[in-house]
Amino acid sequence: MKLSQLKNALVVSCQPVPGGTMDQRDIIVAMAGAAVAAGAGGLRIEGVDNVRAVVQAIPHVPVIGIVKRDLADTPVRITPYREDVQALIEAGAAVIAFDGTQRRRPVAVADLLAATHAAGRLAMADCSTLEDGLACLALGCDLIGSTLSGYTEETAGLPEDRPNLQLITQWSAAGAAVMAEGRIRSAADAAAALGAGAYSVTVGSAITRIEHITEWFISAMNQAIKKD
Numbered sequence: 001m002k003l004s005q006l007k008n009a010l011v012v013s014c015q016p017v018p019g020g021t022m023d024q025r026d027i028i029v030a031m032a033g034a035a036v037a038a039g040a041g042g043l044r045i046e047g048v049d050n051v052r053a054v055v056q057a058i059p060h061v062p063v064i065g066i067v068k069r070d071l072a073d074t075p076v077r078i079t080p081y082r083e084d085v086q087a088l089i090e091a092g093a094a095v096i097a098f099d100g101t102q103r104r105r106p107v108a109v110a111d112l113l114a115a116t117h118a119a120g121r122l123a124m125a126d127c128s129t130l131e132d133g134l135a136c137l138a139l140g141c142d143l144i145g146s147t148l149s150g151y152t153e154e155t156a157g158l159p160e161d162r163p164n165l166q167l168i169t170q171w172s173a174a175g176a177a178v179m180a181e182g183r184i185r186s187a188a189d190a191a192a193a194l195g196a197g198a199y200s201v202t203v204g205s206a207i208t209r210i211e212h213i214t215e216w217f218i219s220a221m222n223q224a225i226k227k228d
Contacts, residue, residue, distance in 0.1 A: 001062050001094045003122060003142055003177060006200045009041025010190065011064065011179070013204030014054070017211050025050055029057045031208050036061050044097070044181075044202055048087045055092035064124060064202075065093025075152070076105045078126050082115050089119045100125025100136040101148060110139055124179060128152040133171045133178075143199070144171050145179040163189055165196040172197025185216070 012035035016022035022031075032043050032054045044064040045051045051065040065088035067079050079085060079098035088096050096116040100109055109125065116123040117140070125136035126147035133144040146167055150158040158164060163184050171178045180193035181202035190201045205212040 001122065005062055006042055006143075006179075008194065009200045010039070011042035011044055011181075011200060011202040012040045012207055013044035013181075013202055014208050015044070015046045015204055017209055020211060022208075022210065025053050029053050032058055032061075035207065042095075042200070042202075044204070045093075048084075048091045051088055051093050052091040059092075062094035063092065064095040064097050065091060066097045066126075071106070074104050074106055076101070076103060078147075079112065080106050082107055082111060085112055085115045086119075089116070089121055093121065095122040095124050095143070097124040097126055097143075097145065097147075099148070100127045100141065100144070101129075101132045101152060102135065103152065109136060109141075113139055113141055126181075128155050130167060130170050133167070133176060134174055137171070137174060137176045142177065143179045144176040145181045145202070146171075147179075147181040147202075149182055151182070159183070161185060163193055165192060168193055168196040168198050172199075 014028050014031040028050050036058055042062045045054050046066050046068055055063055067084040068077050069080055076099045085096050098112045113123050122142040124143035124145055125141040126145045127133040128148040137144055146164055149155050149164040149167055168178050168180050177199040179200055179202055180198035184190055184203050185206045193201050
């Protein structure tokens with residue numbers, strides 16, 4: 001695929017709460033189909049088997065594939081190994097996303113990038129800080145994602161209810177194709193991300209995680225009750 005296919009597109013991340021009632025492959029495929037029917041230009045899917053199922057069901061829409069692992073010796077969770085990259089490629093992912101932070105990691109970003117490009121796929125670096133993104137841009141990553149802003153030790157304390165628009169603007173000004181992702185809870189947030197310079201926007205929880213959406217509503221309602 002060409003990167004231009006994702007220009008100004010909404011990418012919907014269909015990742016149910018792990019172990020939740022929606023965490024079933026047929027439901028993931030159904031969520032992906034519903035998102036595409038509504039106009040989504042891309043999908044972000046976790047897990048090799050889930051990627052394969054979605055690609056088979058919806059072959060005309062690019063899938064950003066990831067594998068999540070909880071490792072004992074590193075905080076890096078997203079597609080940490082070359083074997084993960086290869087498995088996602090074989091499953092049909094058009095874009096391989098991996099952790100692009102400068103934290104302790106089992107495999108260098110450059111090696112994951114090389115494996116991705118060797119197979120003719122696009123590479124997305126999930127980053128946290130300005131420095132992360134600039135380093136991955138210099139290496140040649142096709143997309144720089146704000147995915148991990150607010151989720152690393154270096155960025156702890158950022159607002160949990162809105163995206164990091166300043167970071168998106170800084171990366172865009174440096175020439176990156178920025179995937180705005182993380183803490184985008186409304187259509188207004190998505191539009192603001194494009195206005196800040198994002199190339200495209202990924203939304204997950206606000207569309208596909210019923211548990212999170214329900215919690216947001218209840219929390220707001222409880223605040224209103226306290227004011228009374």
